Amino acid sequence: MPSSNDAGTAARNDVSPAAPGDIPAEPAGSAPARPDSPPTGATPRTPGPGATVAAAVEVDGIAKSFGEVHALRGVSFRAERGTVLGILGPNGAGKTTTVKILSTLLRPDAGRAIVAGHDVRQDPAAVRRSIMMTGQYAALDLNLSGRENLELFGRLMGLSKSAARRRADTLLAEFDLVAAGRRPVHQYSGGMRRRVDIACGLVVRPEVVFLDEPTTGLDPRSRQGVWELVNALKEQGITVLLTTQYLEEADVLSDNIIVIDKGTVIAEGTADELKEKTGGSYCEIVPLDPSELRRAAGALGDLVPPAVAADLDGSERMSIPAPEGAATLAEALRRLDGAEIRLADIGLRRPSLDDVFLSITGHSGSTERTGEPR
Secondary structure, three states: OOOOHHHHOOOOOOOOOOOOOOOOOOOOOOOOOOOOOOOOOOOOOOOOOOOOOOOOOOEEEEEEEEEEEEEEEEEEEEEEEOOOEEEEEEOOOHHHHHHHHHHHOOOOOEEEEEEEEEOOOHHHHHHHEEEEEEOOOOOOOOOOHHHHHHHOOOOEEEEEEHHHHHHHHHHHHHOOOOOOOOHHHHHHHHHHHHHHHHHHHHHOOOOOEOOOOOOOOOOOHHHHHHHHHHHHHHHHOOOOOOOOOOOOHHHHHOEEEEEEEEEEEEEEOOOOHHOOOOOOOOEEEEOOOOOHHHHHHHHHHHHOOOOHHHOOOOOOOOOEOOOOHHHHHHHHHHHHHOOOEEEEEEEOOOOOOOHHHHHHHHHOOOOOOOOOOO
């Protein structure tokens, strides 16, 4: 996955850095980067009194095919300014294809997309000056230190040498990397590399940040660190589009969520709104002997939706809708007791986003499909 950290513009002198704690705007007159490497930058425009504030990202009916494979089939959505939009879907759903189109790495076959006020077809250079993109894998010079990487990107984005140094020092402090700042990046942990990767994209202020599965392969502590960075971006008024297969991640971070499957948007709303679509509470059942899970499903009969019954292989538990709450739980207990199935646990709980996936797509959110564009 290409990253904003591949970006490069001609260095210019006499560009003042931002005050500590702020992300500086892109220097005026910045030359656009090469098409395969979207840089960051561009100061958000402030609307006049009474003016309508446009969404940071507006997508209307974009479509994209790769030969006979239809990766996107008329995708439409909006992302408001200063919010986090979670883009969910299994592998092959079209998440990354959508992000590539919005960051000008791919051209749509049909439809219209506006990013930071710029049309991705008509003004791709302006789009690239307004965004930052980070993929699943950090794109850094592993032989340079974290500080040197930051200084390098500052120079490429047009900061003077002294301004680039000051900006690097500020970012190292904000990203808790001061102690490791002078060590080569190849000595960093995965979480530290991810932080430097994102910091390089914030040398100048983007309007929109694309994070394409940024916590893939990270340990829980490093993942928590990235979550804190996403919230920090939001607090600074930066719009974040987050693609992820970690449904808890989308639940915690997103102001709004779209679910893409087979190239179309099949659901949209807040996490709570999507959970309500599953029918409310769920009853979770864990047999004492995991091998009896399928027999338990048979004993429960019509309480188990066909999609749940078809997705039991390799599982140790199942979740069934409980539209009547405690009454459903009591009926499930009666049927399981009649079938003499011993339980390790049974209880009511609120639905998770994985339950949403199961309800609206027929498979869990972690399901992977091969042979299709992501």
